[in-house]
Amino acid sequence: MKKKDITILLVDDEPDILEIVKYNLTTEGYTVETAENGLEAIDKAKQIKPQLIIMDVMMPKMDGMEACENIRNIPELSETVITFLTARGEDYSQMAGFEAGADDYITKPIKPKVLVSKVKALLRRFKKEAENDKIKLGNLTINREEYKIMLGKKELILPRKEFELLALLASKPGKVFKREEILDNIWGNDVIVGGRTIDVHIRKLREKIGDDRFKTVKGVGYKFVV
Amino acid sequence: MKKKDITILLVDDEPDILEIVKYNLTTEGYTVETAENGLEAIDKAKQIKPQLIIMDVMMPKMDGMEACENIRNIPELSETVITFLTARGEDYSQMAGFEAGADDYITKPIKPKVLVSKVKALLRRFKKEAENDKIKLGNLTINREEYKIMLGKKELILPRKEFELLALLASKPGKVFKREEILDNIWGNDVIVGGRTIDVHIRKLREKIGDDRFKTVKGVGYKFVV
DNA sequence: CAATTGGTTATAAATTTTTTATGAATTATA
DNA sequence: TATAATTCATAAAAAATTTATAACCAATTG
Numbered sequence: 478m479k480k481k482d483i484t485i486l487l488v489d490d491e492p493d494i495l496e497i498v499k500y501n502l503t504t505e506g507y508t509v510e511t512a513e514n515g516l517e518a519i520d521k522a523k524q525i526k527p528q529l530i531i532m533d534v535m536m537p538k539m540d541g542m543e544a545c546e547n548i549r550n551i552p553e554l555s556e557t558v559i560t561f562l563t564a565r566g567e568d569y570s571q572m573a574g575f576e577a578g579a580d581d582y583i584t585k586p587i588k589p590k591v592l593v594s595k596v597k598a599l600l601r602r603f604k605k606e607a608e609n610d611k612i613k614l615g616n617l618t619i620n621r622e623e624y625k626i627m628l629g630k631k632e633l634i635l636p637r638k639e640f641e642l643l644a645l646l647a648s649k650p651g652k653v654f655k656r657e658e659i660l661d662n663i664w665g666n667d668v669i670v671g672g673r674t675i676d677v678h679i680r681k682l683r684e685k686i687g688d689d690r691f692k693t694v695k696g697v698g699y700k701f702v703v
Numbered sequence: 704m705k706k707k708d709i710t711i712l713l714v715d716d717e718p719d720i721l722e723i724v725k726y727n728l729t730t731e732g733y734t735v736e737t738a739e740n741g742l743e744a745i746d747k748a749k750q751i752k753p754q755l756i757i758m759d760v761m762m763p764k765m766d767g768m769e770a771c772e773n774i775r776n777i778p779e780l781s782e783t784v785i786t787f788l789t790a791r792g793e794d795y796s797q798m799a800g801f802e803a804g805a806d807d808y809i810t811k812p813i814k815p816k817v818l819v820s821k822v823k824a825l826l827r828r829f830k831k832e833a834e835n836d837k838i839k840l841g842n843l844t845i846n847r848e849e850y851k852i853m854l855g856k857k858e859l860i861l862p863r864k865e866f867e868l869l870a871l872l873a874s875k876p877g878k879v880f881k882r883e884e885i886l887d888n889i890w891g892n893d894v895i896v897g898g899r900t901i902d903v904h905i906r907k908l909r910e911k912i913g914d915d916r917f918k919t920v921k922g923v924g925y926k927f928v929v
Numbered sequence: 930c931a932a933t934t935g936g937t938t939a940t941a942a943a944t945t946t947t948t949t950a951t952g953a954a955t956t957a958t959a
Numbered sequence: 960t961a962t963a964a965t966t967c968a969t970a971a972a973a974a975a976t977t978t979a980t981a982a983c984c985a986a987t988t989g
Contacts, residue, residue, distance in 0.1 A: 500806065667817055680980065863946095899969095
């Protein structure tokens with residue numbers, strides 16, 4: 478499952494919060510839907526079957542708690558993770574919230590990074606499904622679960638960075654991944670590495686997987702070809 | 704959109720910070736404007752419509768927070784990304800800033816490389832616009848994602864400049880692109896190249912794609928014909 | 930501490946890009 | 960029309976950029 482296919486339902490009565498949280502999650506690549514109160518949330522949840530619901534506790538019409546209980550009773554949403562937005566210190570709501578079936582809390586005021594990493598953590602189990610997917614390309618199989626590569630009959634164990642790089646390039650054979658793109662995906666955009674780091678990893682992959690599978694597009698990046 | 708067309712508004716009351724950050728971003732190729740307080744920032748933002756505003760939180764006359772709120776209320780700047788400069792550990796500012804409509808934070812002390820990569824990340828969504836599309840013209844297909852050309856059944860890999868030139872001309876078949884226009888688009892306004900550079904690239908394209916596809920309009924420029 | 934991994938650096942190699950020089954084509958002009 | 964002046968085409972050389980690779984170092988792991 479790609480990030481884009483992960484839908485998050487965001488419920489809050491303050492448009493400002495909706496906007497900024499939605500922005501941050503959308504930027505991360507998730508699909509985000511919004512609702513402004515509990516009733517609307519239940520409706521939307523039924524429709525879009527989100528993987529995650531982020532919901533304010535206090536809302537007009539129907540508060541988060543009540544909505545949560547309702548949603549928990551909908552069988553097709555049993556897999557959905559529900560997390561509450563709550564003002565820091567509102568301990569009582571947490572207790573009550575857990576009884577209502579919430580999985581986690583995010584405290585206000587919201588910090589973008591905390592929010593995003595929390596969401597990622599909560600969605601990990603959904604991503605795992607995707608990660609378990611084996612990528613098969615000709616005689617090459619990338620098995621994420623066991624972190625190994627099958628090259629024909631031969632089994633290869635790659636170090637993490639090499640594995641990730643291969644997995645990235647192989648996730649879209651033919652596509653040229655720009656250096657910047659590779660760095661963002663595998664190193665993260667805060668990590669600074671020298672200009673030759675990618676080359677070195679590519680070389681190692683070429684040694685192990687085969688020289689001809691990795692094409693250099695000079696001035697642009699690299700691509701994996703089948 | 705080329706980097707040069709991306710304008711960043713930098714707001715800080717310390718001239719040292721302005722200078723060093725401006726230097727780093729200018730070196731990267733961005734156009735950088737500066738302001739020294741919130742009031743000036745709002746003025747300038749209206750004028751130059753920057754894609755990104757990097758603003759100190761604490762400033763005289765009007766602090767970053769207030770300026771941020773103001774800017775967020777200007778419709779034509781709704782797409783502008785705002786990020787704060789904040790001393791590490793100033794958590795309180797993050798909370799408040801988030802509510803004021805900030806998108807991200809950069810913590811002081813500023814590390815140039817981190818700054819630059821962060822800026823790149825923030826601007827990514829603007830750049831993404833023009834990136835992913837195939838141009839099809841008769842038996843010629845320009846595939847930007849894979850950085851390759853299909854000429855009938857034949858696959859061609861062009862060097863970057865040639866690829867960009869072809870993509871530019873082919874983006875409007877029939878239109879005559881003036882030399883100046885080509886230079887602006889592919890080399891950028893401030894890169895100075897000799898008078899024969901374009902010709903040479905055209906010749907290479909003619910060799911690879913076909914002599915008759917590129918028409919010379921003497922005294923004006925070149926056009927691509929189908 | 931030995932082995933592995935992730936990363937850097939220096940240098941070589943490859944390729945791309947630009948310039949240069951010369952001739953051809955076109956346009957302007959006497 | 961002949962001549963001069965522009966402008967472009969082309970091949971080849973030169974310069975600049977970008978990548979490949981080996982060797983090395985630091986951090987981590989067991």
